[in-house]
Amino acid sequence: MTGTTEDRPVNASPHTVSDVMTHTVVAIGRDAPFKEIVGLIQQWKVSALPVLEGEGRVVGLVSEADLLPKEEFRDSDPDRFTQLRRLTDLAKAGALTAGELMSSPVVTVHAGATVAQAARVMAQHRVKRLPVVNDEGLLEGIVSRIDLLKVFLRTDEELADEVRREVVARLFPAAPEPVRVEVSDGVVTLGGRVRDTSLVPAAARAVRAVEGVVDVEFRLRS
Numbered sequence: 001m002t003g004t005t006e007d008r009p010v011n012a013s014p015h016t017v018s019d020v021m022t023h024t025v026v027a028i029g030r031d032a033p034f035k036e037i038v039g040l041i042q043q044w045k046v047s048a049l050p051v052l053e054g055e056g057r058v059v060g061l062v063s064e065a066d067l068l069p070k071e072e073f074r075d076s077d078p079d080r081f082t083q084l085r086r087l088t089d090l091a092k093a094g095a096l097t098a099g100e101l102m103s104s105p106v107v108t109v110h111a112g113a114t115v116a117q118a119a120r121v122m123a124q125h126r127v128k129r130l131p132v133v134n135d136e137g138l139l140e141g142i143v144s145r146i147d148l149l150k151v152f153l154r155t156d157e158e159l160a161d162e163v164r165r166e167v168v169a170r171l172f173p174a175a176p177e178p179v180r181v182e183v184s185d186g187v188v189t190l191g192g193r194v195r196d197t198s199l200v201p202a203a204a205r206a207v208r209a210v211e212g213v214v215d216v217e218f219r220l221r222s
Contacts, residue, residue, distance in 0.1 A: 015114055015115070015211065016111060016112050016113060016114055016115070017109055017110070017111050017112070017113045017114075017115065017118050017130075017132055017141075017143050018111035018112065018132075018141075019115075020115060020143060020147045020148060020150045020151070021111065021132050021140075021141040021142060021143040021147055022141055022142050022143070022144075022147065023140070023141045024141075025050060025131075025139060025141055025142045026040055026044045026046060026049055027049060027050045027051070027052050027056075027139060028040065028049050028050075028051055028052070028062070028098050029051065029052060029053065029098065030051060030053060030059070030060075030097065030098055030099035030102075031097055031098070031099065032051075032097060032098040033096060033097055034067070034070070034095065034096055034097070034101070037049060037062055037067065037098060037101070038067060041064065041067075047063060047064050047128065047129070047144075048061055048062060048063035048064065048128075048129055048142075049061070049062050049063075049098075050106070050131045050139055050142065051098045051099070051102045051104075051106075052139060055138060056138040056139050057136070057137045057138055057139075058106055058108060058131045058133055058137055058138075058139050059102070059104060059105075059106070060098070060099070060102030060103060060104035060105075060106050061102055061103050061104075061106045061129075061131065062098050062101045062102045062103075063103070063128075066092055066101045066102065066103060067092075067101065069089040069090065069092045069093040070092070070093045070094075070095070072089070072093070073089075073090065073093040074093075106131060107121065107125045107127055107130060108130060108131045108132070108133045108137070109121055109130040109131075109132055109133075109143065110132065110133065110134070110135075111132050111134070111140055111141065115148055115151060115211060118130060118143055118148060119148050122145060122148075128144060128145055129142055129143065129144040129145070130142070130143050130144075151211040151212045152186060152212050152214070153212070154211070154212035156183035156184060156185070156186070157183075158212070159183045159186065159188065159210060159212055159213060160181045160182070160183045160188075162210050163181050163183070163188055163190075163207055163210055163213075164181050166206070166210065167203055167206045167207055167210070168181060168190070168203075170206075171199050171202060171203050171206065172194050172195075172199070172203075174195065175192060175193060175194045175195060176193045176194070176195065177192050177193050178192060179191070179192045179194065179220070180192050185214065186212060186213060186214030186215070187213075187214050187215045187216070187217065188207050188210075188213055188215070188216045188217070189216075189217045189218075189219060190203065190207070190216070190217075190218050190219065190220055191218075191219035191220065192219075192220060192221075193220070193221055193222065194220050194221075194222060195222065196222070197220060197221070197222045200218055200220060203218075204216055204218070
């Protein structure tokens, strides 16, 4: 199964994987031959292909790293130490189909997971992308590390509006003077007078939780 890739622009605060993932994915079956896999990766400019069976259930993932052992060991005769240490890579060097090449079981994520949750899953499992599946394990899209970074493409104006609405209005609703919110290259600065400076740590956590914020600085006084 193949398709075109499609990216959704980040126009609003993307709280879930569905907001940033690629929705239409190039995918293959277990029997896809090695050369076809390489051709699809080159044609669609992707670094990995989900492997599907049945009605679209994700059973594995073939990445560029899974393909490279065939070239690496093409004209070499590995010693016994290498054979023992790299059994999986040597097996992939002789693989002919996606079913033999794929990494399985594959780490996946649901579309409703937050961007932060997806980032933690990637870090914990040391993977670069995650197939996005529904409750039945059927493929809905794919999310990569660069997709998770799309939140930092939000404009300074968008960030300022959200900080005013979600942080300032809630924590400092009765400040002696309006709390100023300035954003430059994703760095948020809050300035002005507030009645209770003990709320500053809570405000710092809340501002950093706004997706796309790089850092926060305070110039608040009581």
